[in-house]
Amino acid sequence: MPKVIESDVREVVLNVKEFFMAEKEHGGPIIPFDRANDRVAAATGVSLRSVTRIIKEGRLAEASSSKIGTLGKKRKVRKDKLVMNxxxxxxxxxxxxxxxxxxxxxxxxxxxxxxxxxxxxxxxxxxxxxxxxxxxxxxxxxxxxxxxxxxxxxxxxxxxxx
Missing domain, CATH: 1.10.10 (Arc Repressor Mutant, subunit A)
Structure with a gap:
């Protein structure tokens, strides 16, 4: 069964395609190959800092043989819930x-x-x-x-x- 691709992933795919089309028109790489993180940031439309953070999380996940998690909103949990007798x-x-x-x-x-x-x-x-x-x-x-x-x-x- 095919995997459902969410809208944010579709947007990244389009960004990567546009980046490679721009390189094709340019006749070669726009950003040198030795600057891989910069190329990934430009191709995906994600900031360089985010790319670096995701790569770091990927290394940690690989070392602990787990998946990269998605960060969710942190909510305050009330410990002293009011109870009426x-x-x-x-x-x-x-x-x-x-x-x-x-x-x-x-x-x-x-x-x-x-x-x-x-x-x-x-x-x-x-x-x-x-x-x-x-x-x-x-x-x-x-x-x-x-x-x-x-x-x-x-x-x-x-x-x-x-």
Whole structure:
């Protein structure tokens, strides 16, 4: 089965072809043969520094009999992931209900975040709070008739009146 050639590899192939066509028209090498890395850089359209680095990686991979890897984006990994216990989740549920029953207003993430920060010392971001709200069964949904959006328990969506 033929191997799929990705667009960046196709681009390099075209660059190499153009380089050799230019040498053909020139009637000989544009860059002398003794400057191999410069020729590779010019032919592929990759910088000389990148060519040198790839060659070095190739030597190391050959010595350790492994493949040359592709460098990916390095992402930060959070080690101290915030975990809310059952009592914290109950407080969150009560605070959402309190906004509707006592304060008679729609709880926004910003409002809930500030209240939970004060009352239970919540240290997570607003996005983490949003994820926990969804985890306990609430959805931010349109109420219809131009009434806006609000957090509703999945079971209460039919009778939505924010």
């Amino acid at each position: 059952d009592s914290d989740l109950n407080v969150l549920r009560q605070k959402i209900n309190e906004f509707y029953t006592i304060k008679k207003e729609n709880p926004t993430i910003k409002k809930l975040h500030s209240v939970l920060k004060e009352e239970i010392g919540f240290e997570g971001s607003r996005e983490v709070l949003r994820q926990y709200i969804k985890k306990i069964g609430f959805r931010f949904t349109e109420t219809g008739e131009g009434k806006g959006k609000c957090w509703l328990k999945d079971s209460d969506i039919d009778t939505a009146d924010c």
